[in-house]
Amino acid sequence: MAEKVTIMDVARAAGVSRQTVSNTLNSPQVVREETRRHVLEVIQRLGYRANQAARQMRTGRSRLIAIRIDPGGDGISGSVLDTFLHGLTESAARAGYRILLYTAADDRSEIATFEDLLGSYEPDAFVLTATHHDDLRTSWLLERRLPFVAFGRPWSDLPGARHSWVDVDGAAGTAAATRHLLAAGHRRIGFLGWPPGSGVGDDRRAGWARTLAEHGLPADGLSRAVEDGVESGARAARDLLAAGGEVTALVCASDSLALGALNVADALASETGHLTGRPAPGTPLPTTASETTPQTGPETTPQTGPETTPQTGPETASGMPGAVSPGRRPVAVIGFDDTPVARAVGLTSVRQPLGEAAAACVALLTRALGSAGPPVEHVLLEPSLTLRRSA
Amino acid sequence: MAEKVTIMDVARAAGVSRQTVSNTLNSPQVVREETRRHVLEVIQRLGYRANQAARQMRTGRSRLIAIRIDPGGDGISGSVLDTFLHGLTESAARAGYRILLYTAADDRSEIATFEDLLGSYEPDAFVLTATHHDDLRTSWLLERRLPFVAFGRPWSDLPGARHSWVDVDGAAGTAAATRHLLAAGHRRIGFLGWPPGSGVGDDRRAGWARTLAEHGLPADGLSRAVEDGVESGARAARDLLAAGGEVTALVCASDSLALGALNVADALASETGHLTGRPAPGTPLPTTASETTPQTGPETTPQTGPETTPQTGPETASGMPGAVSPGRRPVAVIGFDDTPVARAVGLTSVRQPLGEAAAACVALLTRALGSAGPPVEHVLLEPSLTLRRSA
DNA sequence: AGGCATGATTTGATCGTTCAAAATGGCCGA
DNA sequence: TCGGCCATTTTGAACGATCAAATCATGCCT
Numbered sequence: 001m002a003e004k005v006t007i008m009d010v011a012r013a014a015g016v017s018r019q020t021v022s023n024t025l026n027s028p029q030v031v032r033e034e035t036r037r038h039v040l041e042v043i044q045r046l047g048y049r050a051n052q053a054a055r056q057m058r059t060g061r062s063r064l065i066a067i068r069i070d071p072g073g074d075g076i077s078g079s080v081l082d083t084f085l086h087g088l089t090e091s092a093a094r095a096g097y098r099i100l101l102y103t104a105a106d107d108r109s110e111i112a113t114f115e116d117l118l119g120s121y122e123p124d125a126f127v128l129t130a131t132h133h134d135d136l137r138t139s140w141l142l143e144r145r146l147p148f149v150a151f152g153r154p155w156s157d158l159p160g161a162r163h164s165w166v167d168v169d170g171a172a173g174t175a176a177a178t179r180h181l182l183a184a185g186h187r188r189i190g191f192l193g194w195p196p197g198s199g200v201g202d203d204r205r206a207g208w209a210r211t212l213a214e215h216g217l218p219a220d221g222l223s224r225a226v227e228d229g230v231e232s233g234a235r236a237a238r239d240l241l242a243a244g245g246e247v248t249a250l251v252c253a254s255d256s257l258a259l260g261a262l263n264v265a266d267a268l269a270s271e272t273g274h275l276t277g278r279p280a281p282g283t284p285l286p287t288t289a290s291e292t293t294p295q296t297g298p299e300t301t302p303q304t305g306p307e308t309t310p311q312t313g314p315e316t317a318s319g320m321p322g323a324v325s326p327g328r329r330p331v332a333v334i335g336f337d338d339t340p341v342a343r344a345v346g347l348t349s350v351r352q353p354l355g356e357a358a359a360a361c362v363a364l365l366t367r368a369l370g371s372a373g374p375p376v377e378h379v380l381l382e383p384s385l386t387l388r389r390s391a
Numbered sequence: 392m393a394e395k396v397t398i399m400d401v402a403r404a405a406g407v408s409r410q411t412v413s414n415t416l417n418s419p420q421v422v423r424e425e426t427r428r429h430v431l432e433v434i435q436r437l438g439y440r441a442n443q444a445a446r447q448m449r450t451g452r453s454r455l456i457a458i459r460i461d462p463g464g465d466g467i468s469g470s471v472l473d474t475f476l477h478g479l480t481e482s483a484a485r486a487g488y489r490i491l492l493y494t495a496a497d498d499r500s501e502i503a504t505f506e507d508l509l510g511s512y513e514p515d516a517f518v519l520t521a522t523h524h525d526d527l528r529t530s531w532l533l534e535r536r537l538p539f540v541a542f543g544r545p546w547s548d549l550p551g552a553r554h555s556w557v558d559v560d561g562a563a564g565t566a567a568a569t570r571h572l573l574a575a576g577h578r579r580i581g582f583l584g585w586p587p588g589s590g591v592g593d594d595r596r597a598g599w600a601r602t603l604a605e606h607g608l609p610a611d612g613l614s615r616a617v618e619d620g621v622e623s624g625a626r627a628a629r630d631l632l633a634a635g636g637e638v639t640a641l642v643c644a645s646d647s648l649a650l651g652a653l654n655v656a657d658a659l660a661s662e663t664g665h666l667t668g669r670p671a672p673g674t675p676l677p678t679t680a681s682e683t684t685p686q687t688g689p690e691t692t693p694q695t696g697p698e699t700t701p702q703t704g705p706e707t708a709s710g711m712p713g714a715v716s717p718g719r720r721p722v723a724v725i726g727f728d729d730t731p732v733a734r735a736v737g738l739t740s741v742r743q744p745l746g747e748a749a750a751a752c753v754a755l756l757t758r759a760l761g762s763a764g765p766p767v768e769h770v771l772l773e774p775s776l777t778l779r780r781s782a
Numbered sequence: 783a784g785g786c787a788t789g790a791t792t793t794g795a796t797c798g799t800t801c802a803a804a805a806t807g808g809c810c811g812a
Numbered sequence: 813t814c815g816g817c818c819a820t821t822t823t824g825a826a827c828g829a830t831c832a833a834a835t836c837a838t839g840c841c842t
Binding site: 005047048049050051052053054056057062069070071076078079081082083085086089090093098099100101102103115116119120121122230256259270339340341343344345 | 439477480507511
Binding site for chain 3: 017018019020030031032035054056057058060
């Protein structure tokens with residue numbers, strides 16, 4: 001096993017007391033410059049690291065942030081949590097925190113886990129995801145004045161339900177998508193979303209509706225509300241396109257719905273002879289300019305250091321057997337979340353700045369835990385549009 | 392804040408000493424039955440939970456398992472780690488452990504993180520993923536006799552590099568895929584994989600090659616080795632299909648490659664008039680039997696309790712505009728990992744039993760940490776084939 | 783020179799648990 | 813009645829850090 005180096009080992013080696021070593025690390029300003037340097041040198045040499053358990057016992061802080069990981073539905077948008085989690089781990093590490101995972105089936109069992117964790121590992125804070133109407137978790141945490149941030153707005157305006165949150169402006173995302181389609185000449189733009197009641201879904205629909213209204217275009221009958229899923233998206237798209245509204249483009253609340261819609265659009269195109277409009281279903285565009293992310297408005301994203309996500313880079317293409325002759329575009333489709341599926345099938349999609357969101361969560365938490373600054377803060381980030389062949 | 396309940400609070404309330412409370416929890420056999428029951432009742436009533444930091448200080452065990460989370464390339468197979476992580480969190484919780492996350496860019500920085508963590512949070516064990524040839528991490532951990540399991544075999548047979556691992560038999564997966572294609576009548580079955588040298592990739596290619604050999608079929612010129620990615624998969628598929636080998640089916644080392652191949656296959660089909668062979672690219676089969684997972688051999692998977700992953704269920708379908716008339720099948724394609732992308736585009740794929748793998752990792756670790764059983768054990772799990780429209 | 787504020791460092795106590803050893807009490811046989 | 817043994821329970825010490833208070837220098841002012 002690795003030999004343990006305690007604060008006493010360092011103290012002895014440096015010829016000072018425990019407390020001076022502790023002070024050089026935690027309150028450098030009270031230690032004489034020369035002593036400080038010497039102690040730091042010894043710490044370095046011995047490879048000393050403060051034992052977290054002992055520190056926690058005395059200070060009551062674990063430097064642990066807990067977050068739930070869940071299986072994630074059909075998995076298509078599962079990568080969203082995945083990416084967020086990675087960003088969170090990275091940002092937390094920079095701030096001296098570590099991420100602790102737990103699972104829970106519903107609000108009730110999640111609260112039970114809160115109690116369990118608080119009694120044993122004593123995480124300093126929680127990060128909540130998938131907030132919803134009448135979220136039991138937020139009220140439970142608020143009642144006990146436990147520090148937490150939600151990734152997602154509180155979708156109810158109960159007076160006491162004020163807490164810190166970070167979110168991505170879904171409405172701005174669908175608005176940008178809609179504006180992009182308008183700029184491309186589309187005038188009958190439909191929306192595929194979820195049944196009313198989900199905060200996220202309503203928000204995304206609102207962005208589309210608002211933008212149409214701003215351009216003096218009617219939205220009546222151009223919207224469908226179905227459960228999330230590829231096939232329900234396909235059904236809804238068929239229904240909407242057959243309704244006689246002459247819809248030429250679709251904005252969708254998720255990549256799952258969008259993928260279903262895209263399948264329908266491609267099928268219709270091949271049926272009506274427009275097959276060659278796109279190179280081949282699911283094949284990337286032959287130009288390197290096919291994958292771009294234009295700004296969707298004033299970028300308020302805070303600078304959070306370099307994101308080290310290795311980019312695969314836009315795929316280059318050689319001979320495209322499907323691209324025979326240029327034809328008129330079939331129904332344009334835009335998804336939401338820019339999941340791997342979207343990249344794989346060439347679906348234009350709204351991308352959430354997940355790395356920035358994670359960094360913002362950590363920033364809010366550390367500020368709250370450091371007891372500096374206001375206890376309740378909000379950060380609303382702008383998404384961007386990743387353009388691909390589908391729109 | 393939540394009122395803290397210590398072991399002394401319980402002791403006082405129950406009219407016994409600290410140690411008796413401790414014993415009721417940790418060594419029940421030394422406590423008189425009646426006392427034990429009484430103390431347990433008080434513990435329940437007060438909601439006592441042993442403070443992990445204090446316990447860790449005394450025992451030296453943190454009940455923490457550390458694992459790396461990484462961004463995950465193009466994201467398509469990112470969901471693999473995601474699912475594994477969820478299973479790990481669940482299995483670990485059942486065994487009384489929690490999962491701690493960290494990030495690292497490469498082996499060197501991961502080892503630096505080991506040192507950091509071991510000096511501060513003192514995780515009891517590590518779970519390594521993405522093991523590779525000459526893995527610096529395993530040798531580092533082995534030298535220090537630190538407990539760990541690798542999800543992935545050690546892809547080098549250095550004498551000293553013996554450690555516990557859990558893996559999925561990739562060769563068995565590609566073999567099953569190949570057998571499935573053979574049973575469907577295919578005789579010229581190609582393979583799209585990665586350049587030689589990666590253990591995982593070589594293993595998957597071997598399963599395909601072995602199966603062809605077993606059936607007395609030649610494999611010469613039927614294999615391509617390219618970097619992972621949708622477009623490189625497409626290129627390799629075009630190359631292989633144009634080579635004049637009359638290839639009618641493709642087994643691929645990943646869903647990314649398979650997706651590229653599928654795009655090419657679909658494009659070729661529409662070029663040669665076979666378009667209607669499949670309902671519509673990216674559309675699920677209209678039958679509910681389309682998504683099945685046959686056994687691929689003697690199932691050695693250990694029983695690990697109910698996996699609570701909510702299944703979306705096989706998608707049902709209504710009118711399929713693309714399915715005009717039944718035609719001859721175009722090139723069949725099978726992927727690997729059964730990612731969300733595969734489900735979304737209807738790609739038949741080899742599924743890894745990730746929940747079982749995670750459970751096996753935890754089982755191996757707890758056994759090693761409990762110092763019962765042999766310190767080095769191996770678990771090799773059988774993957775299964777998820778059938779969809781692509782093969 | 784003595785008192786005193788200031789800066790730097792050290793000492794004592796404590797967090798909550800478990801290990802190890804000591805204490806208690808009942809029962810038995812001599 | 814006493815010692816010994818066993819089962820059960822209690823007490824003392826320790827894990828490694830930080831907080832709070834005490835101590836030790838040092839310089840300055842009166």
